Amino acid sequence: MPLALLTSHALAAHIFKNLSLILLGNLFLPISTVIFLLCLLKECIRPSPGPLVLPPEKRKTVMINSLSMTKGLSLARSFYLAGHRVIGVDVVRGGAISFGRFSRALDAYYLVDSPVSEADGGQQRYEDALLNIIEREKVDLWICVSDTTSTVEEAVAAERIRWETGCAVFQPLPETCRTLHHKNLFIQHTDKIGLDTPETVCVTSHSEALQFIKAKEPGGKKYTLKSITLGDASCPNTMLFPLPTEEESRAYLSELPISTTNPWLFEEHITGREFCTHAVVSNGQLRAFVGCPSSESLMHYEGLEVYSKHALKLQELTQRYVKSFENGCLTGQVSLDVFMSEDKDGELRIFPTRCNPRTHTAVVLFEGVPEQLCGAYLSLLEPPSEELNGVSGAKCFVPKLTEAEKYYWFGHDLVTLFLLPLMEGERVVDGLREFFTHLVWWRDATFRTWDPVPFWWFYHVYWPTLFWQLLVSGTRWRRVNVSTTRVSEM
Structure with missing residues (x-):
């Protein structure tokens, strides 16, 4: 099966991608279940070291949201092991049930409406729900683990919580979040404080984007193209503009949702090492x-x-x-x-x-x-x-x-380092070598022997449910991020 099929809009590609990943989860279900049961047995016979025991005055109640992302689960586990009481919160996300809700690290778990829900009053309901949880559980600190789509909304909620409760909040002010979250504002701020920035140009129409490309000299600077408001809609960093011909650039740009309400940013391609x-x-x-x-x-x-x-x-x-x-x-x-x-x-x-x-x-x-x-x-x-x-x-x-x-995600590596190289017939040996190196020497970011349920649920309930929903709804996607559970739609 050619790899091009996986990035196609065609119905056959849509069905193949989703069904094959659902079947892959079922294929590994028996061995995952055996490992899961062995972990439970091991914890009964020889338990892992428990959480630190703190005196009551030092033990805090910490609320952490976004347990459906690895970073939220990781923070919850860290606070649990450090001896604190952890309250987990997730927003309702269709029928896919968060894997983090089953972690031993949680003392309580709540589902709330998203602040960016399409229904009117989503922000108000979100804030009210958080305030009720904070009051009921006597929360000392809220560590805000924002999704890319709700960073500013959660900063607004944080402001209200600071004013109306004694709960401290780890979240910048809304205006700071807006400046940092929106790429064009961030670049402007970076230039303002005297730091080097790549050349950037904002475009709000297809004709404006094409005009920018046509003005560039052949063999000159190359540019990546990113959506300011829709991060997942951005072109891959390997897609450098101008493309070899004007016709290719025109055809590619015509497929992008560029508008005044959804501006895009051409950014100079910088060669060098990338860090985060x-x-x-x-x-x-x-x-x-x-x-x-x-x-x-x-x-x-x-x-x-x-x-x-x-x-x-x-x-x-x-x-x-x-x-x-x-x-x-x-x-x-x-x-x-x-x-x-x-x-x-x-x-x-x-x-x-x-x-x-x-x-x-x-x-x-x-x-x-x-x-x-x-x-x-x-x-x-x-x-x-x-x-x-x-x-x-x-x-x-x-x-x-x-x-x-060193951390990796088993599901991601299984597909990208093992299955896709086999399908393409390229980099098979290198992919296998890297896959088994990670499997033996690195640590899966989700699996813990003392807390095995999230891993099992993640690969055998959460993702199969989500892929089935995408299949039935006809939603085309080009990439999923296993760590954040974000789906990049076409």
């Missing part, structure tokens, strides 16, 4: 930080050496952004995407391309050090550290390579 970060920021102070190599579809995570020049530059860059917002008192989670290249003198040139004001999946790199990670978040409940001569007294925890394992 996750930072925990409390009152303008970095409390935890990690950087790792990145790519367009990042599904393998390994941290950078703490004192490497790349890690130090990324940490310095993050601090610079943090100090440029909210009078230097930003509280939230900041995740940068950065390209780095070296000039002829060996100096690093840094080009920030995106900043997400929300939890990054790279937070999984902290799972081996739950006490330190949770301490970084809980610092918000303490008085801010004073600065002496402009230097903060707060400590920033960065996991060492010996503390941060």
